[in-house]
Amino acid sequence: MDKDVKILVVDDEERIRRLIRMYLEREEYTIDEAENGEEALIKAIDVNYDCILLDLMLPGMDGIEVCQKIREHKSTPIIMITAKGEETNRVHGFEVGADDYVVKPFSPREVVYRVKAILRRSSTTAFLNLDQTANDVLVFANLTIDHDAHRVTADGTDVSLTPKEYELLHYLALSPNKVFSREQLLKDVWNYEFFGDLRTVDTHIKRLREKLNKVSPQAANMIATVWGVGYKFEVPAE
Missing domain, CATH: 1.10.10.10 (Winged helix-like DNA-binding domain superfamily/Winged helix DNA-binding domain)
Known part of the structure; x- marks a missing residue:
């Protein structure tokens, strides 16, 4: 996998961002973070990320709205992070353009698996x-x-x-x-x-x-x- 892969991790919980970051950096990916929807949207539009991990429940602008606004500008692959009881919102996430989801509590290895799958299928040669x-x-x-x-x-x-x-x-x-x-x-x-x-x-x-x-x-x-x-x-x- 190319070492210059850049991923944005969006979650309002610092410990979750740190955990995801630790596992993805082991794969030699470059990780950026955002703790709210407004910050995530600015970064997602300004930077060409290879993948965005986006928490559904964010203060202010939630993940659904962030995803919808990103899709107005870019087709960056988006993996939604949701809690167990948010099935309806998860489907809504797909409707506004999310490509995948992981459910909290999640295994960090599953997150890595999802990211690798997204990166494989977004490559025009793979x-x-x-x-x-x-x-x-x-x-x-x-x-x-x-x-x-x-x-x-x-x-x-x-x-x-x-x-x-x-x-x-x-x-x-x-x-x-x-x-x-x-x-x-x-x-x-x-x-x-x-x-x-x-x-x-x-x-x-x-x-x-x-x-x-x-x-x-x-x-x-x-x-x-x-x-x-x-x-x-x-x-x-x-």
Whole structure:
């Protein structure tokens, strides 16, 4: 892993920031800290971080609002830190653009695992470690995915996606008409073997469809739900 990886840790509890910092610095990452939402937002916009660990419950501006405002400017991967009883807020976090979450009380090793998974999948060269040299550009009737540029166009118009939304779309499009279960998508796209919430997949599919639908309803309809099973990228017959 590159030694110049820069991570922002946001939590109002100094002991939690110190604990996370200690474990991440062992991986030779550079760590910045913020103790409230306002400070976190300024740093997140001013500095190009590789990942942001963001506590949900912050004094003043909470993690949901910080995440929402960051997403207006940047697609930096965000891992939300939540308490056990905050399930609804956790889902809301995904809706405003969080990529992942850890639940307090957490194992510091789990945090390291999550960060490494985020860094792997946000790298343009590490996507699933698949040999896709012949599939750098995927072209369909209403949708084009340029993997080298990480660019998606629907009916000729660019579609702005977060890194995770892009990966999910690209993964499905690599295997047209193949049905994937939520568990399989968590494992292959999120790199989860034993962590994760199946609603993570549903929320990202929903946001992906909404963004495509604003530009091309036909492109959005290519992401099909297979009830009781999962999802597939459906290519209409010629």
